[in-house]
Every structure is written in structure tokens, then in C-alpha cells.
Amino acid sequence: MKVDKKLSEIFIKFRKQKIFLVVITTIKTLVSACIPFLIMDLIDTITYDLNYSKIFNLGLLIIAITLINIILDFIQNYYWHKLRLESVNYLREFM
Numbered sequence: 001m002k003v004d005k006k007l008s009e010i011f012i013k014f015r016k017q018k019i020f021l022v023v024i025t026t027i028k029t030l031v032s033a034c035i036p037f038l039i040m041d042l043i044d045t046i047t048y049d050l051n052y053s054k055i056f057n058l059g060l061l062i063i064a065i066t067l068i069n070i071i072l073d074f075i076q077n078y079y080w081h082k083l084r085l086e087s088v089n090y091l092r093e094f095m
Helices: 002-049 052-094
Strands: none
Touching: 002 052
């Protein structure tokens, strides 16, 4: 228990970055969870309605959400690696 407290005190400097990463990860998870439901709606529309404008709009929406998901993934990976390198360098200086 004492070791956890010491580690928390050492990494208190990175609190904002950790919170930002949690927020980005949560948003990315919610956005990526929407895609299968939109694909299901697209398949139902193709199967039952054959409304071409709705099929086109759903296709564009799926593509847009997928692009947003890719951008969020890039941001998440960039800031995760940046935090990792900063924390390792901080530990090196700390020692």
C-alpha cells in the first residue's frame, strides 16, 4: 500500500495528461460502439426498404464516424506514447 502511494505522488505531475487520455479513450469507445449498429441499420435498409437516399446517407454516416474514430485513435496513440516517454524520462531524472 505504501508503494502505491509513493508512485501516485511521483506521477502526480501527469494527472492532466492521464485524465485527458481517459476522456479520449471513453469518447473513442463510444464512437466505435456506434458503427456496428449503423451497419445493422444499413443492412436492414438494403434488405427491406431499398430507399437509395437512406442507404447513401447511412453509408456516408458510417464513413464519417469511421474517419472520426481513426482520428481519435491517432490522437489517443500519440498522447499515450508522449505520456509514456515523458514519465520514463521523469523517472530517469528522479533517480
